[in-house]
Amino acid sequence: MNAVTPHIKKDKKLHIMTWGCQMNVYDSAKMADLLAPLGFGLSDEAQGADLVILNTCHIREKAADKMFSELGRLHKQQKQETVANRPKMIGVAGCVAQAEGEQIMARAPYVDMVFGPQTYHRLPEMVAKAVRNKGGVIDTDFPIESKFDFLPTETAGQGPSAFLSVQEGCDKFCTFCVVPYTRGAEYSRPVSAILAEAQRLIDSGAKEITLLGQNVNAYHGAAENGQICGLGQLIEAVAKLDVTRIRYTTSHPKDMDDALMAAHRDIEKLMPFMHLPVQSGSNIMLEAMNRKHTRDDYLRVIEATRKATPHIAFSSDFIVGFPNESDKDFEDTLQLIRDVNFAQAYSFKYSERPGTPAASMAGQIPEDVKTARLAALQELLFSQQRSFNEGFIGKTIPVLFDRHGKLDGQLLGRTPHMQSLYVQDGTRNGQGMFGQIANVKINHVTTNSLEGVIV
Numbered sequence: 001m002n003a004v005t006p007h008i009k010k011d012k013k014l015h016i017m018t019w020g021c022q023m024n025v026y027d028s029a030k031m032a033d034l035l036a037p038l039g040f041g042l043s044d045e046a047q048g049a050d051l052v053i054l055n056t057c058h059i060r061e062k063a064a065d066k067m068f069s070e071l072g073r074l075h076k077q078q079k080q081e082t083v084a085n086r087p088k089m090i091g092v093a094g095c096v097a098q099a100e101g102e103q104i105m106a107r108a109p110y111v112d113m114v115f116g117p118q119t120y121h122r123l124p125e126m127v128a129k130a131v132r133n134k135g136g137v138i139d140t141d142f143p144i145e146s147k148f149d150f151l152p153t154e155t156a157g158q159g160p161s162a163f164l165s166v167q168e169g170c171d172k173f174c175t176f177c178v179v180p181y182t183r184g185a186e187y188s189r190p191v192s193a194i195l196a197e198a199q200r201l202i203d204s205g206a207k208e209i210t211l212l213g214q215n216v217n218a219y220h221g222a223a224e225n226g227q228i229c230g231l232g233q234l235i236e237a238v239a240k241l242d243v244t245r246i247r248y249t250t251s252h253p254k255d256m257d258d259a260l261m262a263a264h265r266d267i268e269k270l271m272p273f274m275h276l277p278v279q280s281g282s283n284i285m286l287e288a289m290n291r292k293h294t295r296d297d298y299l300r301v302i303e304a305t306r307k308a309t310p311h312i313a314f315s316s317d318f319i320v321g322f323p324n325e326s327d328k329d330f331e332d333t334l335q336l337i338r339d340v341n342f343a344q345a346y347s348f349k350y351s352e353r354p355g356t357p358a359a360s361m362a363g364q365i366p367e368d369v370k371t372a373r374l375a376a377l378q379e380l381l382f383s384q385q386r387s388f389n390e391g392f393i394g395k396t397i398p399v400l401f402d403r404h405g406k407l408d409g410q411l412l413g414r415t416p417h418m419q420s421l422y423v424q425d426g427t428r429n430g431q432g433m434f435g436q437i438a439n440v441k442i443n444h445v446t447t448n449s450l451e452g453v454i455v
């Protein structure tokens, strides 16, 4: 840490709370990089911090509710703490800020700054303004300039496993989803900017890079020679750098192409794992969701990818209780899960999001039906996840250790298939293995994790 602007004294504390997707995790790291030259050093605690930023998620109602309860807690702290002769500052960033900027300021006037995912590159200016102003600063434009052109090249690094945003926004407009409204239109960064950032992450210790995008496999960035490059080619270029593992997320079934499948087949650094949300196994629901693919399209993509890379594992997202979902529609989803056999998955009850087409559809599903369907769906998914994990007992697999466990010496990491793994004794020949890839023999598994010993 702190390869950043070492000549600047970090005499102010910044605390960032991050909810939601990996894109928010990436944005939070960039906000810290942006504020480092102003003398802000990262703190693990909100208490005593000069500036607290909530980087929020709007994808489901619960995620937004959490933000307001956190703001209430922070307001109490703000009233008690005076940092450098002024109350601690509070900023709200991310997709709730984008969607509900004015309401946040009205409901929580003690907030100093509200800014969206496309304007946080102006954070240093906003902080200066907020210090001068008494009232709050709101910046939720969709500016013409791309924030990526204004983000600092100095980075504190993200550790052994780093995120790199390559594509942002979404033009798909699934009827349940706020992302096209909060993150804006699809945009792909140029290849050279991505490679330069990847190199900086590697220089600051990254062994694994995850290429991020709301629709990452729709990536179509300009290469140096002016040609348009897809995700498969981009991965090929990143693989030429001194990085050990490459991942990407999140993909859309409609944007799968042969080049990406070939990348999985040919590039060893590309991990054999694909997160490919399907949302539902019913064609009626997929149509109502405006997913632009059918159940069979999805199954065909899975089959073709497995043909190219037989050991690949799949993960997905599911929504239960979308308006008008019948028992038969739900059964179609369960059957799709049985047909694919997922290594892991995320599943959610449909949550009405204001302003999205599905929120005003007739046929909203009662909460108790959603709850029962989610339980049944998760039972099936968890049993698949457990069997997948059980297949590794006794095997030796390479693991990148990227987190410390709660107990002394305990290390946590990820397998090539994205399983969470821990070892009690994270040393080999007395050497700490944090940030390294080591072979681990698996001796115990649960639904959510693997345990083993370094060999």
Ligand code: 5AD
Binding pocket: 059, 060, 176, 177, 178, 277, 279, 317, 318, 319, 348, 349, 350, 351, 352, 353
């Ligand atoms: N309700 C429930 N889940 C949603 N998701 C997106 N919007 C909603 C919503 N309104 C889920 C989808 C998506 C994931 C990131 O969040 O499954 O793939």
Ligand code: SF4
Binding pocket: 170, 171, 172, 173, 174, 177, 178, 179, 180, 214, 215, 252
């Ligand atoms: Fe949302 Fe659909 Fe776009 Fe994914 S593809 S971000 S679910 S609109």
